Amino acid sequence: MQRRSALSKLLSHQNKHLYGRIDRSVSARIVGPEHLPKLWQEYPARYEGRSHRSKMPIETRTSEQGLFPELAASTRGVKAGVLPSQDIQDLISTGKITARTPILEEQIQPASLDLRVGDMAHRVQASFLPGQHATVEQRINELRMSRIDLTSSTVLEKGCVYIVPLLEEVHLPDNMSGKANPKSTTGRLDVFTRLITDYGVEFEHVPAGYKGKLYAEIVPGTFSIRLPAGTRLNQLRFFRGNPLASDTLITELDGREALVYSRDDNPVKAQVDRGLRISVNLHSVAPSEIIAYKAKKNAPVIDLSRVNHYSPDEFWDPTYHVSDKGLILDPGDFYILASKEQIRVPPDYAAEMVPFDSSIGELRIHYAGFFDPGFGYGMSDLTGTRAVLEVRAHEVPFLIEHGQIVARLAYMRLLKAPEKVYGVGIGSSYQRQSLTLSKQFKKLG
Numbered sequence: 001m002q003r004r005s006a007l008s009k010l011l012s013h014q015n016k017h018l019y020g021r022i023d024r025s026v027s028a029r030i031v032g033p034e035h036l037p038k039l040w041q042e043y044p045a046r047y048e049g050r051s052h053r054s055k056m057p058i059e060t061r062t063s064e065q066g067l068f069p070e071l072a073a074s075t076r077g078v079k080a081g082v083l084p085s086q087d088i089q090d091l092i093s094t095g096k097i098t099a100r101t102p103i104l105e106e107q108i109q110p111a112s113l114d115l116r117v118g119d120m121a122h123r124v125q126a127s128f129l130p131g132q133h134a135t136v137e138q139r140i141n142e143l144r145m146s147r148i149d150l151t152s153s154t155v156l157e158k159g160c161v162y163i164v165p166l167l168e169e170v171h172l173p174d175n176m177s178g179k180a181n182p183k184s185t186t187g188r189l190d191v192f193t194r195l196i197t198d199y200g201v202e203f204e205h206v207p208a209g210y211k212g213k214l215y216a217e218i219v220p221g222t223f224s225i226r227l228p229a230g231t232r233l234n235q236l237r238f239f240r241g242n243p244l245a246s247d248t249l250i251t252e253l254d255g256r257e258a259l260v261y262s263r264d265d266n267p268v269k270a271q272v273d274r275g276l277r278i279s280v281n282l283h284s285v286a287p288s289e290i291i292a293y294k295a296k297k298n299a300p301v302i303d304l305s306r307v308n309h310y311s312p313d314e315f316w317d318p319t320y321h322v323s324d325k326g327l328i329l330d331p332g333d334f335y336i337l338a339s340k341e342q343i344r345v346p347p348d349y350a351a352e353m354v355p356f357d358s359s360i361g362e363l364r365i366h367y368a369g370f371f372d373p374g375f376g377y378g379m380s381d382l383t384g385t386r387a388v389l390e391v392r393a394h395e396v397p398f399l400i401e402h403g404q405i406v407a408r409l410a411y412m413r414l415l416k417a418p419e420k421v422y423g424v425g426i427g428s429s430y431q432r433q434s435l436t437l438s439k440q441f442k443k444l445g
Contacts, residue, residue: 374421
C-alpha cells in the first residue's frame with residue numbers, strides 16, 4: 001500500500017486541484033510555537049514521495065501555514081469555508097466572541113469553539129424557538145417551571161427540557177454565520193442538545209451578523225445527569241458562504257487522499273451520493289469484540305465531570321454477535337454502533353454526519369455529527385478511524401443489516417490551513433476509536 005505525504009500530493013497536483021470544503025471538532029488545546037518543532041520532526045518522513053523539510057527553520061512559517069505549510073497554497077484565496085482555529089482565536093482577540101469568564105485555550109478546537117454552560121438552568125414546559133419577535137429570556141419567563149443552580153450537585157432528570165444560558169456571546173460581522181453541534185461525548189450519552197439564539201427561527205443556527213447571547217436546550221434522553229457549571233456540551237463553527245463540497249469534489253478528494261479504508265487497512269473506493277455514504281458494522285472479527293451497546297433503562301445518574309469513572313455494565317447491555325438476519329432496533333431505545341468503514345478527513349477539510357435522512361430508514365443517526373480536520377488522518381499516517389454512530393429507532397421496530405447504508409458524510413472546506421488538527425498533540429479523545437463509549441466510562445480490556 002502506497003502512503004503519500006500531504007506535501008508530495010500537493011507537489012504532484014500543484015494548482016490543478018483545490019481541496020474541497022469544511023465542518024467538525026473535539027476537545028483540544030492550541031498547538032503553539034513551542035510545540036511545532038517537535039510535531040514537524042515527527043512528521044512521517046519514511047513514506048514514499050516525502051521530501052523532509054526539517055532543515056527549514058520552523059520559526060519562519062506564518063500562522064496561516066500551520067502544521068501543514070504545504071497546504072497554504074491550496075487554501076489561499078478561498079472565499080467560502082469554515083474558520084480554522086487561528087481565525088477563531090482572532091475573533092476572540094478582537095472582541096467578536098466574548099464571555100463572562102475568560103475563554104480557555106482548550107476550548108478552541110481545530111475548526112470550532114467549545115461552548116460552556118453557565119451557572120443556572122431553567123426547567124421549562126416544552127421545547128421552543130423564540131421566533132422573530134421574541135428573545136429567549138422572554139420565552140423562558142413564559143414557560144419556566146423552576147430554576148436550577150448548576151454550581152451545586154443538582155440532577156437534570158431524563159425526559160425533561162432545560163434551557164441554559166451559555167457563558168459565551170458572539171458579535172458576528174455581516175458576512176459570517178455559525179452552526180452548532182453537540183460534542184461527541186454529549187451525543188454518546190444521549191443528551192439531546194441544541195443551540196438557540198434570540199429571535200431565532202431554527203435550532204443550531206447563528207445568523208450572519210448576529211450579536212447577542214447564546215443558549216443551549218438540554219434534554220437528557222436515557223440517563224439523568226449532573227451538569228456542573230462550565231461543562232462543554234456543544235461546539236460552534238463559524239463560516240463564510242456555503243462551504244459544502246459537491247459529490248464531484250468529494251470524489252476528486254477521495255482520488256487524492258483515500259477517504260475510506262477497510263478494517264484491514266486497505267483503501268476502498270468511496271461511495272458518494274449526496275455525500276460520502278456510511279454503512280453500519282455488525283460483524284465481529286473475534287468472539288470478544290462488542291459490535292453494539294444498548295442503553296439500560298433506569299440506570300444511575302451520570303456526573304459529566306467524571307472521566308474513566310463508571311463501569312459500563314451498570315449502564316449498557318453489550319452485543320457480541322447478531323444473526324445473519326441483522327439487528328432489530330426497538331423503538332425508543334438508544335444504541336451505540338460503529339461504521340463498517342474507516343474514515344479520513346484531510347486537515348484542510350472537516351465533515352458533518354447527516355443526522356437524519358428519511359430515505360435511509362425509521363431511525364435517527366448521530367446526534368454529534370461534526371468530524372474535525374485530521375480525523376482518522378493525523379499527520380497523513382493513519383488509515384482512517386471508524387465513526388461511532390448514536391442511533392435511536394423511531395415509531396416502529398427497525399431491522400438493520402451488516403453493511404447497510406445508515407448515514408451520509410458531507411465534506412466542507414476550511415478557509416485556510418489549520419494550525420492544529422484532530423489527534424495531533426491536542427488531547428483528542430476518539431482519534432483511534434473502534435466502538436467506543438463516552439469518556440465517562442472505564443475502558444474495557
